[in-house]
Amino acid sequence: MALDIFSFKILDSPILSDHKCHFQRRFPIFSLYYAFASLWLPKRTKMNFDDLQILGIIGIEEKIGQFRRKLLEMKRLVILSGAGMSAESGIRTFRDMNGLWEEYDVMEVASIEAWYKNPALLLHFYNDRRKQMIESKPNRGHMLLAELEKSYDVKIITQNVDDLHERAGSTSVLHLHGELTKARSSVDPSLIYTLEDPEMKMGDKCEKGSQLRPHIVWFGEEVPAMADAVPIVESADYLCVIGTSMSVYPAAGLINYASAFAPLFLIDPNPPASLPRRVQVIAKGAGDGVAELVKKLEALQK
Numbered sequence: 470m471a472l473d474i475f476s477f478k479i480l481d482s483p484i485l486s487d488h489k490c491h492f493q494r495r496f497p498i499f500s501l502y503y504a505f506a507s508l509w510l511p512k513r514t515k516m517n518f519d520d521l522q523i524l525g526i527i528g529i530e531e532k533i534g535q536f537r538r539k540l541l542e543m544k545r546l547v548i549l550s551g552a553g554m555s556a557e558s559g560i561r562t563f564r565d566m567n568g569l570w571e572e573y574d575v576m577e578v579a580s581i582e583a584w585y586k587n588p589a590l591l592l593h594f595y596n597d598r599r600k601q602m603i604e605s606k607p608n609r610g611h612m613l614l615a616e617l618e619k620s621y622d623v624k625i626i627t628q629n630v631d632d633l634h635e636r637a638g639s640t641s642v643l644h645l646h647g648e649l650t651k652a653r654s655s656v657d658p659s660l661i662y663t664l665e666d667p668e669m670k671m672g673d674k675c676e677k678g679s680q681l682r683p684h685i686v687w688f689g690e691e692v693p694a695m696a697d698a699v700p701i702v703e704s705a706d707y708l709c710v711i712g713t714s715m716s717v718y719p720a721a722g723l724i725n726y727a728s729a730f731a732p733l734f735l736i737d738p739n740p741p742a743s744l745p746r747r748v749q750v751i752a753k754g755a756g757d758g759v760a761e762l763v764k765k766l767e768a769l770q771k
């Protein structure tokens with residue numbers, strides 16, 4: 470496992486691995502070290518192959534090669550998910566409720582002004598959302614997306630604040646609008662804490678002494694994760710939007726960064742009437758919709 474983590478680190482940094490090859494070309498002694506260490510050391514020290522692998526003496530180059538080949542073969546599938554993704558897990562969207570989010574006016578519970586006006590109400594509202602999330606389970610759509618990592622380099626960008634993608638097993642999830650599982654300082658946005666107790670209370674403080682607030686991006690606030698999301702969308706070989714009305718900006722503008730060559734899909738049981746012609750609409754819920762997406766992607770790979 471340690472070795473895998475190490476290999477991934479190198480893979481994540483093409484500059485580092487290129488530098489290493491360059492280093493090996495410039496200084497052949499470096500390669501000699503590998504040959505010497507893997508032939509002489511086992512005899513001298515009676516170390517076996519596994520010991521040498523753990524010490525990082527042999528096997529790394531081979532592992533890097535294996536992972537690099539695998540990643541190069543994989544096409545990148547980028548998913549933009551919204552509240553509809555979690556609807557089949559029992560978490561309600563708010564557009565479907567005519568702008569109400571669980572009986573509340575959205576601006577009363579999801580804006581920075583609301584936090585200044587009534588922080589206790591917002592803590593209560595998000596405590597309820599957190600409890601609802603804990604009781605919910607990932608649905609078939611979440612599970613199929615996690616499964617797709619076997620065949621694609623899947624990157625998920627979600628507007629959702631629940632953790633259902635992660636609980637289904639997806640390993641690359643960027644939350645544009647924050648996470649219910651976390652709290653943050655109300656004076657220093659870099660102070661983010663993973664919640665141990667699902668109940669946040671007035672009087673819970675950060676290390677600088679300010680009231681803790683939910684780690685949620687509210688209307689009227691910046692979306693710092695956009696800076697990470699844009700290059701991910703630009704790098705997509707395939708892009709699929711699932712369960713979002715694409716009406717909350719700046720998230721809704723992300724689709725414009727997709728390459729003109731990347732096939733675009735939309736999964737939504739109530740798709741908008743007019744869409745650009747290149748968008749392939751799958752007018753189904755997330756579960757059946759992702760199952761159909763899998764088939765469409767397979768057809769494109771042939």
Ligand SMILES: NC(=O)c1ccc[n+]([C@@H]2O[C@H](COP(=O)([O-])OP(=O)(O)OC[C@H]3O[C@@H](n4cnc5c(N)ncnc54)[C@H](O)[C@@H]3O)[C@@H](O)[C@H]2O)c1
Binds near residue numbers: 563564717740
């Ligand atoms: N689960 C959550 O974390 C959650 C839930 C509600 C709201 N929100 C927040 O509210 C904002 C809402 O924007 P939004 O565009 O994501 O949601 P939205 O409520 O504006 O739109 C939901 C979309 O999902 C579609 N939909 C409904 N049922 C579906 C299903 N079974 N499968 C697939 N699609 C389905 C609807 O037709 C609609 O287009 C986001 O910022 C989000 O942070 C989050």
